[in-house]
Amino acid sequence: MSLQVKLSNKIGVIVDSLRLPLYEGLKKAKEIGADGVQIYAVDGGMEPENMSSVARKELKNFLDSIGLEISALCGDLGGHGFQDAILNEEKVEKSKRILDLAVDLGTNIVTTHIGIIPENQNSKVYEAMQKACEELGVYAKSLNAFFAIETGPEKANRLKSFLDSLSTNGVSVNFDPANMVMVTGDDPVEGAKLLKDYIVHTHVKDGVQLKAVDPRDVYGYLGYGGGVDHAKIAEMVSSGEYFRETPLGQGEVNFKNYFNALKEINYRGYLTIEREVNIDPAKDIADAVQYIQKFKN
Numbered sequence: 001m002s003l004q005v006k007l008s009n010k011i012g013v014i015v016d017s018l019r020l021p022l023y024e025g026l027k028k029a030k031e032i033g034a035d036g037v038q039i040y041a042v043d044g045g046m047e048p049e050n051m052s053s054v055a056r057k058e059l060k061n062f063l064d065s066i067g068l069e070i071s072a073l074c075g076d077l078g079g080h081g082f083q084d085a086i087l088n089e090e091k092v093e094k095s096k097r098i099l100d101l102a103v104d105l106g107t108n109i110v111t112t113h114i115g116i117i118p119e120n121q122n123s124k125v126y127e128a129m130q131k132a133c134e135e136l137g138v139y140a141k142s143l144n145a146f147f148a149i150e151t152g153p154e155k156a157n158r159l160k161s162f163l164d165s166l167s168t169n170g171v172s173v174n175f176d177p178a179n180m181v182m183v184t185g186d187d188p189v190e191g192a193k194l195l196k197d198y199i200v201h202t203h204v205k206d207g208v209q210l211k212a213v214d215p216r217d218v219y220g221y222l223g224y225g226g227g228v229d230h231a232k233i234a235e236m237v238s239s240g241e242y243f244r245e246t247p248l249g250q251g252e253v254n255f256k257n258y259f260n261a262l263k264e265i266n267y268r269g270y271l272t273i274e275r276e277v278n279i280d281p282a283k284d285i286a287d288a289v290q291y292i293q294k295f296k297n
Contacts, residue, residue, distance in 0.1 A: 012272030081115025137170030152179025156191035182243035206251030
């Protein structure tokens, strides 16, 4: 059966996955065929407070000079996302500064993890997450921009219900099909159709689920875990006993059906490759670019 689904989307690369200094990574991304890059902007040289107006202009000029765009910045602040109301004021303000940086660099998308959305909509954790995301969404909307929640910690229907509860689409979705198959066992094709009104960015990644896993053991959850038993479970999860990321086309994501679903919902944004490997990441990511190109015009 032909792979061709005639995609017209641009291809991105998470430049940090190349494990090179930023400017070398940008050159390498261009060399292997990317149209754009996603860059972590949480700490180090890309942290907003470390990016002067001169540094922002220099980076933007360099990107323009080699013909690359920024597909998105990554603003994942770690911890339990926005589950902890006590920490949220600081995290929300930092997220806003990352979005300001994104706009200065020519993109209007910041991807993030917000923590697992609780099933109980009356819980304090749900309330804290909802309040933080409402504030972030309103701020993003004022800039014609988006904070994009990465899929995976919960199934698509719960994520959609949460997004529907907010007053704007300033908080939307960064769709990652592999997270869904590896952790929740959700169907990326149906998930994409369900979240179609919110998807503003995607990660292209593949993987397999080896055995069922509690998402809290993968992503953490406020007040969950602790003790010897949980430490052992966490070690088993991180060792790859429950799921494993794979090269594109070697996992459980059916990319022909998934890409067709993206076409069906008229998604026109970036397909950004995320691939964490220790040995020769540039080759692995170059192979991923070529894999996606098989589906293009």
